[in-house]
Amino acid sequence: xxxxxxxxxxxxxxxxxxxxxxxxxxxxxxxxxxxxxxxxxxxxxxxxxxxxxxxxxxxxxxxxxxxxxxxxxxxxxxxxxxxxxxxxxxxxxxxxxxxxxxxxxxxxxxxxxxxxxxxxxxxxxxxxxxxxxxxxxxxxxxxxxxxxxxxxxxxxxxxxxxxxxxxxxxxxxxxxx
Ligand code: GLU
Numbered sequence: 231x232x233x234x235x236x237x238x239x240x241x242x243x244x245x246x247x248x249x250x251x252x253x254x255x256x257x258x259x260x261x262x263x264x265x266x267x268x269x270x271x272x273x274x275x276x277x278x279x280x281x282x283x284x285x286x287x288x289x290x291x292x293x294x295x296x297x298x299x300x301x302x303x304x305x306x307x308x309x310x311x312x313x314x315x316x317x318x319x320x321x322x323x324x325x326x327x328x329x330x331x332x333x334x335x336x337x338x339x340x341x342x343x344x345x346x347x348x349x350x351x352x353x354x355x356x357x358x359x360x361x362x363x364x365x366x367x368x369x370x371x372x373x374x375x376x377x378x379x380x381x382x383x384x385x386x387x388x389x390x391x392x393x394x395x396x397x398x399x400x401x402x403x404x405x406x407x
Contacts, residue, residue: 232331233257233303236393238403243299244289251282251301259303260311264289265318265327265395266299273327273397277316298400300393302329308337309354319358321365322349325397328364330357332390340385360386364394379404 233254237243247264262285263277274294278284282303302317309315318327334340337356340363345351349362360382367378375396383392383406394404 232259232305233301234329234331234391234393235301236299236329236395236403236405238298238395238401240297242295243297244294247299247301248282248286248289251285251303254303255282257303258305260306261313261316262301262303263316263318263329264294264299264301265320265329266294266296267395267397267400268294268296271397271400273320273324273395275318275320275327277313277318279311279313279316298395298403300327300329300395300403302331302393307333308356315353315355317355317357319353319355319361321361323365326361326364327395328357328361329393330355330360330390331392333388334359334386334390335388336386356388360392360394375399375402376404379406 235250237246261279262282265275276288317329334356340359344362363382364378367381391407
């Protein structure tokens, strides 16, 4: 079991995400990461294999700040424990960041379909299909982000919980299960 935290508001998300992840450490994990939307509108990710203190060190060496963010402690099911497989995962354009608890059962089918449409995957996780699927739905349909998430989740089979942020929506944090 992993942990998911999110923050949107007037404070810097980073210390709050780390504090939230610390409270979830008892659940067990193999890696941890955060994605934060900076004041310049970019989503930035830091991830580390192993203890949360490794992520804290990475954030000390290379700090992030912003009022919207998601954090994750991972317990690998699809793909080995590694930095590249840790969450958050992004879509191809870097506009959507996703953290995920659970399993997407039809991930290989969705991955093949998205690859055929030109999507390039960086990790071995089932999770990574979600940001790419939302990206594809937004591109094809002109739906809103909330509608695109709903559509993506109709297609993703399994038992899961998700935290999702969009670069272009600085005041919105999406959660779904
Ligand atoms: N299935 C996802 C993965 O392997 C999420 C695992 C979890 O719940 O931490 O990355």
